[in-house]
Amino acid sequence: MPFKFLTLEVADRVATLTINRPDKLNALNDATIAELGHAIDEIRVDDTIGGVILTGAGRAFVAGADISELSGQTPVLGKARARAGQDVFRRFETCPKPVIAAVNGFAHQTRRSSGSPRASWEFCQATAAVSGCRASSARGARCNY
Numbered sequence: 001m002p003f004k005f006l007t008l009e010v011a012d013r014v015a016t017l018t019i020n021r022p023d024k025l026n027a028l029n030d031a032t033i034a035e036l037g038h039a040i041d042e043i044r045v046d047d048t049i050g051g052v053i054l055t056g057a058g059r060a061f062v063a064g065a066d067i068s069e070l071s072g073q074t075p076v077l078g079k080a081r082a083r084a085g086q087d088v089f090r091r092f093e094t095c096p097k098p099v100i101a102a103v104n105g106f107a108h109q110t111r112r113s114s115g116s117p118r119a120s121w122e123f124c125q126a127t128a129a130v131s132g133c134r135a136s137s138a139r140g141a142r143c144n145y
Contacts, residue, residue: 013050022058
């Protein structure tokens with residue numbers, strides 16, 4: 001499948017999946033999330049692929065959600081968008097093949113703390129390469145400065 005916001009290259013049984021929106025610091029919009037879902041589904045069933053490297057093009061790994069898509073969003077749409085993203089990243093987490101993240105530059109994560117009626121936000125930034133972890137392992141991480 002051809003992708004608009006990703007590149008997928010396979011060499012020596014290793015798939016390199018690159019989020020390719022460097023002008024937006026690889027912020028995840030709905031289309032990119034959908035493409036990531038298609039890509040991991042292809043990777044999971046392709047017997048010529050033995051492992052996956054997930055990375056970002058340019059000076060950022062992922063800058064988080066593309067907030068330009070969030071304005072005017074209803075709570076129902078926000079919940080649906082969050083669940084769609086969680087579904088895609090769960091497929092990365094449960095991939096039977098090793099998945100590592102080659103984190104380059106910024107890697108922002110934002111999450112709402114649970115159990116609180118008010119939202120509190122946490123931001124995470126990484127500037128070094130990470131290997132040996134699942135692609136979305138940072139989703140549940142808490143990064144304190």
